[in-house]
Amino acid sequence: MAEKDSGRHPDSSFNDLLQPVYQGKGLTDPIKTAEDKWLLLPAFLKVKGLVKQHLDSFNYFVNVDIKKIVKANERVVSDVDPEFYLKYLDIRVGMPQRREQNSLNTNIHPQECRLRDLTYAAPVFVDVEYTRGKKIVIRKGLEIGRMPIMLRSARCVLTGKDEKEMANLMECPLDPGGYFIVNGTEKVILVQEQLSKNRIIVEADEKKGIFQASVTSSTHERKSKTYILTKHSKIYLKHNSISEDIPIVLALKACGIPSDFEILQLVAGADSRYQEAFSINMEECAKLNIFTQQQALEYIGSKVKTSRRPMSPRLTPLQEGLEALANTVIAHITVNDLDFREKAIYMAIMTRRVLMAMVNPQLVDDRDYVGNKRLELAGQLLSLLFEDLFKKFNSDFKTSIDKVLKKPNRTSEFDALMNITIHSNNITTGMNRAISTGNWSLKRFKMERAGVTHVLSRLSYISALGMMTRISSQFEKTRKVSGPRSLQPSQFGMLCPSDTPEGEACGLVKNLALMTHITTDDEEEPIKKLAYVLGVEDISTITGHELHSPGAYGIFLNGTLLGIARAPMKFVTRFRNLRRKGRVSAFISFNINHHHKAVHIATDGGRICRPLIIVEKMKSLVLPKHIEALKEGRMAFDDFLKKGIVEYLDVNEENDCNIAIYEHQINNSTTHLEIEPFTVLGAVAGLIPYPHHNQSPRNTYQCAMGKQAIGAIAYNQLQRIDTLLYLMVYPQQPMVKTRTIELIQYDKLPAGQNATVAVMSYSGYDIEDALVLNKASIDRGFGRCQVLRKNTTTLKRYSNQTHDRLDGIKKDQNGDPIFKHSILENDGLPGVGEQVSSGMTYVNKQVPTNASDSMLGAPGGPIESYEDYKDSPVVYKNPEPSYIDKVLITASESEQPLVKVLLRQTRRPELGDKFSSRHGQKGVCGIIVQQEDMPFSDSGVCPDIIMNPHGFPSRMTVGKMIELVSGKAGVLDGSLQYGTAFGGSKIEDMSKILIEKGYSYSGKDMLTSGISGECLQAYIFFGPIYYQKLKHMVLDKMHARARGPRAVLTRQPTEGRSRDGGLRLGEMERDCLIAYGASQLLLERLMLSSDAFEVDVCSVCGLMGYNGWCTTCKSAKNVYKLTIPYAAKLLFQELLSMNVAPRLKLDDAF
Amino acid sequence: MAYTKPRNRVGIEHDRVTDVSSTDFPGYYPGEDHSWSIEKFKNHFKVHIEYLNELNSEFDLIGVDPSIANAFRRIMISEIPTLAIEYVYIENNTSIIQDEVLAHRLGLIPLKANPDYMHWFKKDDPEFEPTDYDTLVLHLSAKCTVNPNAPEGTTDPKMLYNNAHVYARDIVYEPQGHQTEWYPDGVTAANPDILIAKLRPGQEIDLSMHCILGIGQDHAKFSPVATASYRLLPTIDIIGEPITGELASKFKSCFPKGVVAINSKGEAVVKDARKDTVSREVLRHPEFEGRVKLGRQRDHFIYCVESTGAIPPDQIFLKSVQLLKKKCEILRKFNLSA
Structure with missing residues (x-):
């Protein structure tokens, strides 16, 4: 048999499978597993929480970044007085404080801010050193503004509080935090997704035959984008500030590489294919008669778009060229002492990438690849904003002191600090306005971004949680491109595959998976030093020939070439070992790209990464003893990191790894082991029981609906005063739980009830997904909200x-x-x-x-009499x-x-209220039936809900059926069952319980009709399913009107329920009436019942008059009464006002 | 020997139920007399009481049509009048439970009060004034205070505070007029341990309630039964060769305990089919195909009546019979045969 098969498969890989040992694993090897390794998850969430990305980012900003910003802008000097200076020594963000300074207790807590419409903000203090007269003065603890504080961050009063202390502050211990409170509203800064900064992206336009490498440079001062692209197979440098594309050889010459040979070596190396493709560019430069650096710089300088400030002196073309090349082109590579070599090499590498793509069009990058994306979080956005405001603050301060210092004789000694506090309001209001409106306008980048912040949705606990993990893309919603919207394989484990909205934002708004972490910036300098120690040859000592010599790999730190290494694998392994030992930060990633012969080291912030178990010598390093220690509380998640048995990998590094999902799948090439497969889903998709049995879109629908479910919102829900709040009176935790439900504590703040469901047709009021509800269940409190x-x-x-x-x-x-x-x-x-x-x-x-007027002058003075006020109830x-x-x-x-x-x-639920199970199966209540009319089982149970079986075949929500069986088994057994993704209670076990308790294995029961009293001829699928009541209720939507208000301008009925508007007979309905020929009905609907108006028309001039008199003809002779729509009359008059005279020609109708 | 199903059997197949409707009406079987007569009915009809206690009962009605059996069930659920709290007058409620929710909870408490003494309260008549003939007055007041004698270090709210939990037993009955004669023992909740609300120090509930007659059709709180239902008597027929040996024990395990026994010959015999829950497990196994026939006796109803505590279960059933009788008499007044 085996011989026969192998004969049929000449492919040798199949033969390998039949060997006794395949990939280092024998078929009979015993499988040793650390059971319960999912316990790492609660340990992870305990350390990090669900919104750790927001908190980490904000903490980084408050603790580190804000100090860097101040350091970069530390000196303020005067244009007038050269003696004067002010230097910032330090900056600190304090704890949240009440603004009313005279209050006894300056501490403030978030709930007070919500109730009183305050901003939860803390003062920002600086230490300054400045000159006063001839003296140098140091002032500490000067307040320069107030910064809104993220809840649960390091500066929030809630950090480190236990449940009881939280209760005293009227705060919910389950609330994730990570949002701001500005003027009493809770605001979230959504995570923004964008293309990585300072990295080269190569793209191709196959149709036009264009290849381009681009890099978006981002520094504290400016953002700019530089392209190197092909045009008629010649390569050019393109930049927004240069009006023409610059031939690449010319640009390289301007960077101080005058020799053509050296240029060729830097770009193409010894490879003849690349040399051939590149040589044409040499000609281009030679044609322009440019041979020296000076000539090249002058050429570039003449093409630079100048936008000089009026005051500054004119620059020569050479200076212009130098400045453009040094500061605007590829701005993130800094040029010191006019040494352009680093920049030249960067350009050469970009050019080489273009050449590579020209030779092999497959060597282009994928924009949608998650490794090429960075996530921008609250901290980064606030830091951009703060830097802008701080700069503005300093320049305002400078102009105001200049004004004073300009005056030659001052009466008293000038104290600059008197002026500094005046402007402190600018920082406060700037921050508040940006967060409360969501408009991020940064002057220095000319950036104007709207919709950065959103009001935290408190519809349900899940909707608030879902909002904290949401990622919005910068991509335009209107464009019809499928690439950015489709599911990327590299999203695995990082972004939830199910949780995305339907419609225009589909695939552009994403959600984080359960076990993700977003990095913050790390120091580059120590890594650079370490790299040199580990055998990197410095770039400044390397020629183009060496750079491209076989076996040499370029070492890139955050996209910038550091040098080369001749043994890249060894280099990376050693570096990774250092990381596992904790010598460098855990969030630094290393990955090798063999196509580009490059090793990339990334320390930048905004990369998505996730923890994985390390596998060495075919063994998971997490052993049962570790899990034991975890259970007993002797180890925490961080200990696993420190021990080097768990590590964080980002998307790029995942590409170098072979990750086994289950322990028994480990073979000799495996490097890592997944902690738990259900962590690919996010927090919202994690609510679905047995999602792996459902058709994929159903899970997506549930993700949208779970956020609309009415339930418990927070422990402090009755203390809150929100604009609109939906609460369920008797919420229940689901019978069929998932691990995720326990992890996010949905079982403590549930949104739904376990309804006993019979899947059968009943009464005919259950078509199109309508549900039949039991009146007695409603009487007893089902679905009450x-x-x-x-x-x-x-x-x-x-x-x-x-x-x-x-x-x-x-x-x-x-x-x-x-x-x-x-x-x-x-x-x-x-x-x-x-x-x-x-x-x-x-x-x-x-x-x-x-x-408005002053009352002081009025007789009797400002006495309040009754007439002085009018009611405004x-x-x-x-x-x-x-x-x-x-x-x-x-x-x-x-x-x-x-x-x-x-x-x-x-x-209480009524006809038309919307309900949904957890499987994207929504339906409205179609009829409410008396209990005695409901079918009942042998044990006397009658259903709360009857669901029509037609909901199943086309939807294929097998998960819902399994939920029913598991739930039924749980009810009979007195236990809660699990429907965790890729695991959970097995259907076989559930059936066994059912049989044990005397029920059919299938979950189908024999029912008796409540109407006839006879047995039903079919067995009915009968058991509990968790149902959610959705916020859409008939009471808020029902609307009808006969007569009512009309719009002032057109005299037509108003529109919309809120204005008691009419029901529109629209164009398509009109078409039907026309086609049917119901002209009188049409006339009634469109004119008589809407805006009929009687006008006097003169049959001579055709214009409208009034009171039977034509003002144009000055006669009443030929004036007739006519009924037309008021809108038509309005149109005629508006036309008249534009000097167009519409004339009505009157004729006898019959 | 071919198996013929008795006429009064509902057939239970693995995927469906057959013969659910009765066939013993005139004209169905040619040449047989199925006309209804009181004598025949008296001969056939049997009542058997399995057990009866204060709250639960199980009894059999044998020899009636499903329509009659179902009528009793429906009347028990929805048409027997009982007393329940309908109007709640809240003087003070500073607990975290909202007034409406508290009133709803109070309404659902079953009361131990004989409804027979009461008259109907005319809800639709706005002029109607409550009297002692139609309204019971109850009162509930509870105030939570800190317990100064609480044991050291306890976290149990019941110890820390007085009146932390308000139960149905805290409801006080205030007899009005003649009611002392009718309810000498007072009116209490059927189950004194129903939790109404939880309080914390400083919170207070003070309210009075009016109970009136009502029926389950109007609101489930007036239903005297927690559930009233019936099932048909299961039957198990082993056909053909007796099932012996290992198969017999497997056969036995397909039914709940006590349904099937193995006799001295090692054959499986049906001991007590009444205990079967009709799980149809036996029909899943191919080895029993054609060797067993499951069914249910169509005119044997096993009733299960669970009272909420207001009226004893036997009374509930008798009342349902009375009510059905009354309905029939009303119908007869119209002389339908004419």
Whole structure:
């Protein structure tokens, strides 16, 4: 048999499989596994939390980056007084503080900020050294502004607090943090995805035959993009600040490599293919008669687009060329002492990459490859913003001191600090405005980015969590390209494959997987030194010939060539060993690219990486004893890192590895072992039980719907006053859990209930995914939810000393309050617990009639009399009544009184309310059935929900069926079952439990009809499924009108439910009526019921008159009454106003 | 020997249920008399009580049509009047449970009060004033305070505070008028341990409640049963050769305990089919194909009535019979045969 097979397969690889030992593994080798290695996950999340990327990034900014920014801009000098200087010695961000300085307790906590519409911010202190007269003065702890603080970051009062302390601060211990509170609203800075900076990307346009290498240089001062591209198979340098493309040889000559031979060697090496392809460029340069560096620089200088400031002196072309080459082209390579060699080599490498792509078009880079992407987080964005504001702050400070110093004789000694505090508001407001509006405008990069921040969605716990892991792409949504939207293989384990919205943002908005980490910037310098120690030959000592000699690999640190190594594998292994020993940061990655003969070392921030178990000699380094230690709490996740048995890999380094998913798959080429396969999914997709049995889009749908489910939001949900809050009265944790559910603690803040579902058709009101609900279940509290709505009223103060006020109750002749004021108390505010129905006032506000003129001059002075105020009450308009849940009276930051009233509605499910299971199967309630009409099982159980079986065949949500069987087994067994992705409770075991408890293995029961009392002829799939109630409820949507308001301009009915608008008979409906020939109906719908208007038309001139009189003809003789749509009349008049005279020709109709 | 299924059997196949409807009506079998007569019914009809206690009961009705059996079940669930809390007047509620939710929870508490003494409260009549004939008044007030005598270091809220948990037993009945005669023992919750709310120091609940008559059709809280249902008596027929040896024990394991026994000859015999849960496990195994026939007796109903505690289960069933009788009498008044 084996011989026969091998004969059929001449491919020798198949024969290998039949050998007793394949890839170092015998078929009978025992499999040793460290069970429960998933326990590493909670350990990981314990250290890092779900939003660690935001916190790490913010902490890095506050602790490190902000100091670097100040260091880079440390001196402020005056143009006027050369003696004067101010130097920043240090900068610190303090702990959050109340702004009211005179308050007893300056500490502030986040919940107070939410309730009082404050900003959760901390003062920023600097230490300065400056000259006052002839003396040098040092001042410490000077406040220069306030910085919004990320919750749970190092500067937040919540860090390190236990559950009880959190409760005292009215904070939910399960809240992930990672967002800001600005003016009382919670704002998230979404993670931004963009192409890596300072890296070469080679692309090809196959149709046009263009190859180009581009690099986006980014430094603190400027951002610019440099291209090296082919045009008619000649290579040019292109840059925005240079008006023409520069031949590459010319550019290299300008960089101080005058010899053609050296250029050829640097670019092409000894390879004749590249030499041939490149030689044409030599000619190009020679034709222009440029042979020396000076000539080349002058040529470039003459092409530079100059945008000089008016004051500065004119530069010669040579100077222009020098400056362009040194500062704008490939700006991230700095030029010291006019030594252009490094830049020349960088250009040569870019050119070589273009040549390589020309020779072999496959050697282009993939833009969508995750390794070429960097994620920009809150810390980086804030650091850009802060640097901009800080520079502005310094220049404002400088102009203001210059103004003073200009004056020759001052009365007193000038203290510069008097001027510095004036501008501190700029930093505070700049930060606040950027975060609250989401508009990031940076003057130095001319960057204008909108929509950076979003309001944290508190619809459910999951929606808040999902928002914290969201990544938005800079890519345009409107473009129809599939590349950036499609799932990249390199996303595996880094980005969730399921969690992306449908529609226009599909694939552009992504979510992080469960076990990802985003790096922050690391120091380059020590790595550079270490590289030299480990045998890298410095680039400055290397010729082009050596660079491209066989066996030599270029060593690149963050995309810049450092030197070459002749034994790259050894170099990388040694470096990796250093990392595993903890000698260099764990987040530095090394990877070898054999196509480019390059070793890339990356220390930059924004790379996505994830932890993996190291495998050595075919053995996982994580042994059962380690897991034992982890269970007993003797080891934490960081100990695994320190021991060098777990390490972080980024996407590029993953390419050098062979990662086994399960321990039994380890062979002799395996380098790493996956911690748990279900970590490929994100937090939101992790809620789905048995997702690996579902059709992929269903999981994506659930990811969108899980965020709309009503449930518990946070432990402090009843303390919060949000604009809109949905809560479930009796939420339950799911019968079928997943490991992810436990890790993100969804079981403590659930959003749904375990409904007993019968999969059968019933009543005919269940078509198109409609559900049948049991009335008794609803009576007992199934699907009951609460809607809390906020109303904010501010009592404004006006410039003329007047202010808004609250008035008391108006009473009728019997001394009872009038209906409108029946729920008010004497202070003009409603009583807590009262029912408000339509037309009632619940905040009896009055505003002064005169808020602009000064009242001081008026007779009697500013006495408040009753006539001075007019009513401006807050009236409840909803036809469905609410209850007053809370009334909060407080003051905002500007010390204006603030009244917040929270209104509550408790709703039971009704016809048309939307429900969904966790498998993307949504449906509305189609009918509510009495319990006695429901089918029942032998044990007397009747379903809460009946679901139509037609929902299954086309959707292929097998996971839902398995959830039902597992849930049923769990109910009978008294245990919670697991539906974890790629694992979970096995269906065989579940069936065994069912049989044991006397049920059918399949989960199908024999049911009796509640209507006829006879047995049903089919066995019914019957058991619990976790159902979510979604926020879309009929009560908020139902709308109808007969007569109602009309728009002022057109006199047509208004649009939309909120304006009590009409229901539009649209174009397509109109088409139907035309086609049918129902002309009278059409006339009624489109004119009589809409905007019919009677006009007087003169049959002589065809224009409209009025009152039976034609103003044009000055006669009443031929004026007729006519009914036309008001919109038509309006059109005629508007045309008239434009000097176009539309004339109506009247004729007898019959 | 070929197996012929008795007429009153529902057939249980591995994938479907056959013969669910009864066939003993006139004209179905040619030449047989199936006309209904009270004498025949009396001869056939049997009642057997399996067990009966304060809250649960199981009894058999043998020899009735499913339509009649189902009518009793439906009436028990939805039409027997009971008393439940309908109006809640909240004086003070500073607990974290909202007023509506608290009222809903109170409404669902089953009350031990005989509904027979009460009259209907006319909800639809806005002029109708509650009287002692139709309304029971209950009161609940609880205030949570710190327990000064709490043992050191305890974290149990029940120890730390007084009245941390409010239970159904805290509800106090206030007799009105004649009610002292009807309810000499007062009115209490059927289960005193139902948790109504949890309080913390400083929180307080103070409310009074009105209980009125209602039926389960209107709201599930008025239903006197937790569940009332029936199942048909399962039958197991071993056909052909007896099942012996190892197969017999496998056969036995396909049923719940006590259904199948193995006799002295090593043959599997059906001992008590009533205990079978009809899991159809035996039909999965090819070795038993054609050797066993499962079924259920169509006119043998095993009722299971679980009371919420307001009315004893036997009373519930008798009331359902009375109600059905009353309905029939109403129908008869209309002289339908004319």
